[in-house]
């Protein structure tokens with residue numbers, strides 16, 4: 127172990143990592159494109175975009191330059207009572223891709239907080255109007271982040287168990303698996319008809335941390351139509367799905383009925399700096415457009431709308447709008463579909479799911495399909511030993527690669543998956 131690694135071990139508490147018995151963190155010195163470089167000269171393919179944040183490859187020169195220029199001009203300024211050009215430009219960029227009903231951008235600094243803000247806005251929407259609607263509805267198996275509100279609307283699991291006495295009550299509808307849709311929609315209808323539902327929060331089309339589980343745009347559309355009919359505020363958590371992951375700029379673009387609030391983060395800055403956005407539609411704004419001070423939305427963080435993050439986001443946005451980026455997204459989507467067709471019938475594979483640039487493989491298992499499935503560590507280590515970073519969700523592993531990943535690099539990842547599946551078969 128070199129000096130830095132032993133200092134890390136002594137000083138640092140890493141996320142989602144047990145303090146005892148967890149693997150040693152790998153020291154990364156630099157990163158470029160799809161590769162993470164170690165000081166010893168290893169080149170690891172980042173096939174999960176570093177927790178799904180990276181869009182255009184690491185250390186992208188266009189984004190790096192935008193951050194550097196911004197750092198020389200204005201690194202940060204309080205965002206209450208002050209504003210700046212990168213945040214204004216970004217609001218224009220984002221409102222340009224959001225559904226037409228969207229009118230304002232509220233900034234924060236990560237995905238959990240973007241969700242937290244959306245929940246608070248939805249709750250205060252009713253409070254400001256003196257209407258007693260308290261219930262929040264979410265989908266079983268969802269993950270919306272690690273802050274308290276986000277945990278409350280997420281799946282209750284080993285991750286949330288220590289905090290369960292402190293999480294507010296939420297009504298969960300079952301996950302709308304194919305063939306279960308009618309009964310799930312009926313359950314939602316029953317809850318919605320109680321009249322006191324304030325908001326419905328969902329990950330559009332795919333539950334990410336919940337195992338890359340996918341459901342149909344048609345089902346989501348029916349849930350949203352029902353919600354709208356009952357005046358329920360619809361919150362789309364696009365923290366994972368935003369910025370092209372599902373093949374379109376937003377997953378909500380696949381669905382006819384639009385949400386009232388959208389949470390964005392992760393790919394927002396191309397994966398370079400932390401930034402969160404809660405996008406707000408006209409409907410929500412109406413409850414806050416008053417001079418009554420007590421109806422203000424009292425929420426803000428020190429680093430709200432950090433100019434460096436906004437500059438990075440604007441640069442990433444420009445790259446995303448380029449035709450070659452959309453071509454890469456389409457090409458990755460096509461390759462994934464071809465590979466999915468190839469491995470679908472493998473006896474160790476329970477299901478292969480693809481949506482845009484996302485490919486997920488769920489393995490057959492005698493254990494329950496869950497994050498704590500014991501094959502998780504074996505899969506992680508198998509690919510890492512071959513210099514490919516995949517971070518399985520239990521017995522489901524997936525590719526969510528940066529859009530700059532070439533066909534050749536994708537083929538290398540597929541080949542390693544083929545080998546792994548053959549190894550499991552024997």
Ligand SMILES: Cc1ncc(COP(=O)(O)O)c(C=O)c1O
Nearest residue numbers: 236237238269270271334365366
């Ligand atoms: C759908 C979704 N919402 C919210 C979050 C939380 O985002 P963050 O980790 O930036 O707080 C995540 C993170 O994985 C996510 O996948």
